[in-house]
Amino acid sequence: xxxDKNDGLRKQLEDSEKSNSELLARIDELxxxxxxxxKKLKEAEALKGHFISNIxxxxxxxxxxxxxxxxxxxxxxxxxxxxxxxMAGLINSEAFHLDFQLANIFAAAMIxxxxxxxNYSSVNLNELMTLVVVYFDKQIEAKQVQxxxxxxxxxxxxxxxxxxxxxxxxxxxxxLLSNAVKFSYAxxxxxxxxxxxxxxxxxxxxxxxxxxPEEHRKEIxxxxxxxxxxxxxxxxxxxxxxxxxxxxCMLLEGKLAMHFPADGGTEVLVELPFADLTDQYDDLSDxxxxxxxxx
Amino acid sequence: xxxxEKYYLHPSNLFVSGxxxxxxxxxGSCVSVCLYDEKLKVGGINHYMLPFWNGExxxxxxxxxxxxxxxxxxxxxxxxxxxxxxxxxxGGGKVLNDVNxxxxxxxxxxxAYKILGEEKIPxxxxxxxxxxxxxxxxxxxxxxxxxxxxxxx
Numbered sequence: 345x346x347x348d349k350n351d352g353l354r355k356q357l358e359d360s361e362k363s364n365s366e367l368l369a370r371i372d373e374l375x376x377x378x379x380x381x382x383k384k385l386k387e388a389e390a391l392k393g394h395f396i397s398n399i400x401x402x403x404x405x406x407x408x409x410x411x412x413x414x415x416x417x418x419x420x421x422x423x424x425x426x427x428x429x430x431m432a433g434l435i436n437s438e439a440f441h442l443d444f445q446l447a448n449i450f451a452a453a454m455i456x457x458x459x460x461x462x463n464y465s466s467v468n469l470n471e472l473m474t475l476v477v478v479y480f481d482k483q484i485e486a487k488q489v490q491x492x493x494x495x496x497x498x499x500x501x502x503x504x505x506x507x508x509x510x511x512x513x514x515x516x517x518x519x520l521l522s523n524a525v526k527f528s529y530a531x532x533x534x535x536x537x538x539x540x541x542x543x544x545x546x547x548x549x550x551x552x553x554x555x556x557p558e559e560h561r562k563e564i565x566x567x568x569x570x571x572x573x574x575x576x577x578x579x580x581x582x583x584x585x586x587x588x589x590x591x592x593c594m595l596l597e598g599k600l601a602m603h604f605p606a607d608g609g610t611e612v613l614v615e616l617p618f619a620d621l622t623d624q625y626d627d628l629s630d631x632x633x634x635x636x637x638x639x
Numbered sequence: 640x641x642x643x644e645k646y647y648l649h650p651s652n653l654f655v656s657g658x659x660x661x662x663x664x665x666x667g668s669c670v671s672v673c674l675y676d677e678k679l680k681v682g683g684i685n686h687y688m689l690p691f692w693n694g695e696x697x698x699x700x701x702x703x704x705x706x707x708x709x710x711x712x713x714x715x716x717x718x719x720x721x722x723x724x725x726x727x728x729x730g731g732g733k734v735l736n737d738v739n740x741x742x743x744x745x746x747x748x749x750x751a752y753k754i755l756g757e758e759k760i761p762x763x764x765x766x767x768x769x770x771x772x773x774x775x776x777x778x779x780x781x782x783x784x785x786x787x788x789x790x791x792x
Contacts, residue, residue: 381693381694383694384693384694384695385694387694388694388698425722432770452697455651455697456697456698456699456700458651458652458653458685458699458700458706458709459652459653459784460652461649461652462649479742545792564697565696566694566695566696581673587696587697590696590697591651591696591697591699593700594651594701595649595651637766637786637787638783638784638785638786639727639729639764639765639766639783639784639785639786
């Protein structure tokens with residue numbers, strides 16, 4: 345009788361010890377997460393200070409080159425058209441870079457201020473895709489990267505009139521293509537694939553470059569984060585691109601995922617739903633079950 | 640109701656104005672904090688989805704701690720001071736049956752009370768929790784909020 349009771353108690357003790365250690369493991373896991381978040385917030389705080397200096401370099405350096413180059417063109421004699429053209433080409437590439445970076449900086453600032461509105465209109469995806477590739481023509485040519493475009497329309501003509509926020513999708517396309525070209529090896533290949541269905545679009549941008557090392561994958565969406573600091577010298581930018589793409593995907597109620605295939609490189613997947621313009625909650629009379637309240 | 644100016648406030652956005660207009664938004668587990676300065680007749684509203692920013696991605700008003708502080712800052716830019724502000728809190732319903740959502744609604748409400756408490760901004764009205772969504776209409780000129788419940792979806 346007494347041993348029965350003892351056994352029962354022992355069993356209870358063992359059970360509570362087990363749940364105890366489970367809880368402890370959970371606490372360990374949570375404090376680990378807390379530690380990570382804490383670290384990130386400290387970094388974010390520090391970045392605020394760096395922001396001005398980061399941005400200043402990105403704006404001032406190209407401007408300085410543009411000024412110097414244009415002065416040199418002015419000093420050329422009338423016969424040196426070839427030289428002038430070469431310099432104009434350099435000015436163009438500096439200005440292009442500046443333009444793209446500024447667009448990203450303003451996009452990020454708008455998102456962070458909470459004033460980024462969604463403006464729906466219909467977009468011809470085929471045209472947009474071509475436009476974006478033409479936009480990066482010089483970068484693609486300079487790096488001898490082969491860009492393969494593919495558009496598969498499984499819907500009744502949605503690809504020609506896809507309802508979404510035109511400007512935001514353009515920014516998403518541009519940033520993903522820019523990244524893919526930037527991180528490709530010279531002479532590499534970039535696949536830009538769009539699949540359109542009746543419910544939405546799926547975009548896959550795949551490069552065969554160096555990819556992202558496993559230990560840095562957690563921070564790819566962080567602003568101002570360039571995984572390889574050494575890359576900075578050749579591949580400029582603030583690492584703002586992906587964080588903007590992610591925020592836009594969320595605003596458009598879509599999804600963003602990244603894969604790192606075993607054969608190298610990076611694959612970015614974006615899913616955007618076909619916007620339902622009727623679903624703006626304007627007419628909710630069917631759902632409301634009581635009279636309104638006033639506060 | 641005046642139909643002249645009507646806005647739909649999307650999640651992760653905020654809106655501040657001193658004019659007569661109607662700002663619509665629909666809340667499930669999301670929370671909206673409405674701030675109003677009676678002296679200045681300026682009001683603002685946000686709409687956040689998660690309580691805290693985890694340092695990932697952009698520091699956007701998708702997160703409560705960012706959205707509430709930014710809304711206060713925006714009102715300050717309009718010339719308001721914290722001592723003249725009053726707050727109303729809406730939303731944070733338990734509309735998702737998802738176990739993984741970890742009481743998002745409740746946590747969204749809690750962060751609003753915590754930050755507003757720290758900033759010493761009194762909460763003069765609220766309609767939070769429950770298991771239904773809400774549609775609210777905010778008038779920044781008067782600070783008045785109209786609310787209707789949605790059928791559980």
